[in-house]
Amino acid sequence: MIKNSQVSVRTMxxxxxxxxxxxxxxxxxxxxxxxxxxxxxxxxxxHIINKVVSSYFQLPQSHRTPANVLMLIDQYWGRLELRMFDSQLQYYMAAATVTDSLMRNLSSESEIAQPLFLYERFRMNLKELNADLSLTFDVAEWQQDSFIVKKFLVDADEQMLELYCHLTVVFSEKVFGxxxxxxxVVTLMDGDRHVxxxxxxxLExxxxxLQMMKALLEDTRQFSDLYNMNECPACPFQGVCDRDEKNERKQKYLS
Structure with missing residues (x-):
């Protein structure tokens, strides 16, 4: 059960x-x-995508081939457990889709000589939020007087894409100037590249x-308006979540 209506978030x-x-x-x-x-x-x-992408960019350029992408996927995919998935079909569909997307997208990135950043995590204190921010840069490529940032995700909706872009801009300008x-952002389950x-x-x-996000994070009274029912079936916190109780109280109040 959520005990407090207000929580304090010191690190985002x-x-x-x-x-x-x-x-x-x-x-x-x-x-x-x-x-x-x-x-x-x-x-x-x-986690597997991160391992494959990181290992791929550590290979010499001459070894960045589709065959070696497949080799890396085979190396790491064996760590997945079938019980994590709803069915065998979901498991095999995910394997086929992610493999195809990784091979296609990484092959097109083979010309990057040496990434500026490769899965490097940065942390900073943002005085505008009175909080620390933490962000991992997956792959960054230097270009003239700036750089290109690339991220490889299983999937992402518009809100997540917006979040990542804002975080990347704030970090880049505040930390690196x-x-x-x-x-x-490449979303591998649908194969799309978002630019x-x-x-x-x-920056502004x-x-x-981020100020808006921090306010939402700290006010649990708004959670019942924001939660996504599509996430519920696979959620590990089903046994303790009080979303239904909060929604029932809200409906009684409104009626």
Whole structure:
């Protein structure tokens, strides 16, 4: 049960913000109460993607081939457990889709000589939020007087794409003093590449967005308006979540 209507968030990470967007209750139980929970299939596949992409860019350019992408996928995919998935069909469909997307997208990135960043995590204190921010840069490629940031995700909706872009801009300008020339997010389950071109107004927009997110994170009274029912079936916190009770009280109040 959620005990307090107001919570204090001192550190905002890309992971806890992503969990909040998927479902604020999941964010609360995982990151505020720090309840232990099993790894879900989406997180497990994301770990594999990170390993494959990182290993691929550490290969000499002459070895960055589709065959070696497949070799890396085979190397890491065996760590997945079938019980994480709803069915065998879901498991095999995910394997086929992610494999195809990784081979296609990584092959097109083979010309990057040496990434500027490769899965490097940065942390900073943002005085505008009175909180720390933490973000991992998957792959960054230097280009002239700026850089291109690339991220490889299992999937992402518009809110998550917006979150990542704002975080990347704020970090880039506040920590490095440089606005990224381009931000690319590849969502592997649908094979799409989402491209964003930050401008001079992007930093202010990012700060406003993060201030709004912090306010939402800290006010549990708004969670019942924000949660996503589609996340419920696979949620590890079904046994403790009080979303239904809160919604029932809200409906009685409104009626």
């Amino acid at each position: 990470t890309d992971q806890n913000l992503t969990d909040f967007i998927r479902c604020p209750y999941k964010f609360y139980y995982a990151h505020i109460e720090k309840k232990k929970h099993p790894l879900g299939w989406r997180q497990a596949i994301q 440089i606005r990224p020339a381009r931000i690319e 964003f071109n930050p401008n001079k107004d992007s 927009a990012g700060l406003i967005y």
